[in-house]
Amino acid sequence: MTRLLIVFAQEMRLATRNLWVLGATGLLALFALALGFLGASQGAQYDVDVLSLTAASLSTLSVYLIPLIALLMSYDALAGEVERGTLALTLATPIRRSELFLGKFLSQTVAVGVAIGFGFGIAGLAVGLVYGAGADGILAWLRLMGASVALGAVFVGLGLMLSAFAGRISTAAVFAIGLWLVLVVLYDLALLGGVIAAGDSVFTRQVFPWLVLANPADAFRIFNLAALDAAPVSGIDGLARTLPFPPAITLAVMLGWGLGALGLGIWRINRIVP
Amino acid sequence: MTDQPILQIRDLSVDFATFRALSGVSLDVAPAERIALLGHNGAGKSTLFRAVLGFLKPASGEVTVCGARPGSHRARVALNYLPESIAFPRALTGQEVLRYFVGLRRAPRSEVMSLLERVGLAEAAGRAVGTYSKGMRQRLGLAQALVGAPRLLLLDEPTSGLDPISRRDFYDIIAAAAGRGCSVLLSSHGLEEVETRVDRVAILSRGMLQADGTLEALARNAALPVRIRATAQAGQVEALHSRFGGTRVNGASIELLCQADEKLDLMGRLMNCGPLIRDIDVQVPSLNSLYRHYSDLAEQEAQP
Ligand SMILES: Nc1ncnc2c1ncn2[C@@H]1O[C@H](COP(=O)(O)OP(=O)(O)OP(=O)(O)O)[C@@H](O)[C@H]1O
Numbered sequence: 325m326t327r328l329l330i331v332f333a334q335e336m337r338l339a340t341r342n343l344w345v346l347g348a349t350g351l352l353a354l355f356a357l358a359l360g361f362l363g364a365s366q367g368a369q370y371d372v373d374v375l376s377l378t379a380a381s382l383s384t385l386s387v388y389l390i391p392l393i394a395l396l397m398s399y400d401a402l403a404g405e406v407e408r409g410t411l412a413l414t415l416a417t418p419i420r421r422s423e424l425f426l427g428k429f430l431s432q433t434v435a436v437g438v439a440i441g442f443g444f445g446i447a448g449l450a451v452g453l454v455y456g457a458g459a460d461g462i463l464a465w466l467r468l469m470g471a472s473v474a475l476g477a478v479f480v481g482l483g484l485m486l487s488a489f490a491g492r493i494s495t496a497a498v499f500a501i502g503l504w505l506v507l508v509v510l511y512d513l514a515l516l517g518g519v520i521a522a523g524d525s526v527f528t529r530q531v532f533p534w535l536v537l538a539n540p541a542d543a544f545r546i547f548n549l550a551a552l553d554a555a556p557v558s559g560i561d562g563l564a565r566t567l568p569f570p571p572a573i574t575l576a577v578m579l580g581w582g583l584g585a586l587g588l589g590i591w592r593i594n595r596i597v598p
Numbered sequence: 599m600t601d602q603p604i605l606q607i608r609d610l611s612v613d614f615a616t617f618r619a620l621s622g623v624s625l626d627v628a629p630a631e632r633i634a635l636l637g638h639n640g641a642g643k644s645t646l647f648r649a650v651l652g653f654l655k656p657a658s659g660e661v662t663v664c665g666a667r668p669g670s671h672r673a674r675v676a677l678n679y680l681p682e683s684i685a686f687p688r689a690l691t692g693q694e695v696l697r698y699f700v701g702l703r704r705a706p707r708s709e710v711m712s713l714l715e716r717v718g719l720a721e722a723a724g725r726a727v728g729t730y731s732k733g734m735r736q737r738l739g740l741a742q743a744l745v746g747a748p749r750l751l752l753l754d755e756p757t758s759g760l761d762p763i764s765r766r767d768f769y770d771i772i773a774a775a776a777g778r779g780c781s782v783l784l785s786s787h788g789l790e791e792v793e794t795r796v797d798r799v800a801i802l803s804r805g806m807l808q809a810d811g812t813l814e815a816l817a818r819n820a821a822l823p824v825r826i827r828a829t830a831q832a833g834q835v836e837a838l839h840s841r842f843g844g845t846r847v848n849g850a851s852i853e854l855l856c857q858a859d860e861k862l863d864l865m866g867r868l869m870n871c872g873p874l875i876r877d878i879d880v881q882v883p884s885l886n887s888l889y890r891h892y893s894d895l896a897e898q899e900a901q902p
């Protein structure tokens with residue numbers, strides 16, 4: 325257990341030393357503030373407080389941003405150590421390979437979590453102070469922050485898993501960008517195309533909702549939007565709102581992806597030849 | 599237990615796909631023994647280390663570290679490793695890097711500073727590794743390899759990039775470790791460098807062990823000829839050549855080859871024809887030629 329903590333501490337030190345956490349915090353705060361203050365004028369139209377409204381638009385943006393940050397943070401973690409030769413050193417010590425993997429996973433999740441906590445926290449506070457905030461708005465904001473950390477954790481796990489499979493930094497980068505494109509961008513486009521082509525059919529009513537649910541990024545959206553009945557949404561989110569299952573299932577989906585990534589990653593790191 | 603080898607390699611072969619990088623290598627390392635592993639680029643030195651670490655699985659043969667399987671917990675506790683190329687995280691300080699390995703090996707925290715002092719990095723302990731010179735990074739790697747109380751040190755080209763003084767310091771540190779009972783297996787490209795610094799030399803060539811023994815024993819087995827060059831007085835070189843044979847060199851000298859035990863006799867005969875001779879130069883086989891001799895063996899075997 326303590327070796328895991330030593331890896332954790334070293335990785336935290338690196339993440340803060342490399343200004344990763346600071347940069348991600350600034351980026352998230354910037355986007356959240358922009359959405360809050362630029363979108364505030366629409367609040368009157370929809371009869372919801374600005375914080376809820378911003379939470380809705382921010383959750384749509386977070387689907388793109390948080391997986392990207394998490395993948396950028398993690399893709400290099402194992403492939404880079406293989407290339408630089410430090411993995412051979414670490415694995416020559418009596419550490420278990422699963423401890424190394426989990427130590428890196430925990431520290432990078434905490435780093436992403438800290439960035440989300442500060443970035444969204446600061447922005448939420450500013451929006452709340454300027455426009456006022458009701459209990460609903462605050463709750464929506466906290467839900468968004470919690471779900472964002474969960475989404476970040478899932479993609480840190482996926483990034484580490486890909487890094488373990490890649491073996492080289494350049495390959496890992498390609499894997500990470502590919503995964504982001506597929507899960508965050510192309511998947512939704514393909515589903516939307518399918519729904520439009522299929523019209524009101526068995527696919528749209530029976531298969532589509534499960535396909536949406538199966539993607540961790542979409543699961544994150546559904547979880548957030550389900551609680552925001554009044555806020556305006558469009559595209560796949562509008563369809564997602566009519567899904568025939570309780571929103572809590574989305575958390576189980578994210579948990580499943582996270583555990584799957586960790587399991588596969590640990591399986592793989594045990595087979596790495598440093 | 600006392601005289602059981604720390605490292606035992608029996609008939610080890612390692613394959614990369616269809617390429618056999620090591621074939622039938624056997625080598626024992628006794629407690630407190632220092633062995634230099636020599637060989638040309640691509641001979642299989644690093645491959646041997648990685649097999650001992652348990653990273654590469656043998657195609658056949660067996661390796662045991664302190665009686666344990668390579669890569670097992672017991673084996674990893676017993677041995678420390680310095681790879682041939684490492685790049686520590688540039689943003690961390692030397693102290694932070696070392697603290698990490700002290701933690702992973704569960705050594706006392708006080709070792710961090712004492713090891714940095716031992717390798718001459720105490721001054722730079724608080725500086726980022728990114729600002730270190732190549733030699734300083736190599737020293738940090740060595741400090742890392744000394745963490746804990748290893749029974750066996752595996753050092754892959756530990757002196758590459760070190761200046762002559764750092765090199766001497768390095769071998770002093772290794773000698774001190776051996777004095778505490780730690781065995782050392784290090785790889786190098788130069789026989790001169792390790793001459794007086796190790797107990798035994800093993801020479802790998804094309805994945806096969808060509809020699810294993812003390813330098814004296816290797817020289818005896820190789821039986822390389824002594825080269826004697828006799829320079830004639832002006833105009834006497836023909837006479838000298840007709841008397842002793844050998845090969846003519848640059849118009850004024852002849853070169854003779856003889857075995858070590860014939861050397862005195864031959865020199866005596868040369869001295870006796872005093873008026874013919876102006877100078878005598880004796881070249882005993884250099885370490886370089888000894889090394890080449892064992893490396894060439896493999897080549898001759900490969901092309902019969
Ligand atoms: N991962 C690999 N895949 C395929 N072949 C490899 C691999 N690693 C090493 N080899 C081959 O195995 C042989 C031995 O390589 P090794 O790195 O052990 O040599 P070395 O003696 O350490 O050389 P050097 O002095 O240059 O470090 C070489 O021919 C090399 O090309």
Ligand SMILES: [Mg+2]
Nearest residue numbers: 643644645682
């Ligand atoms: Mg090598």
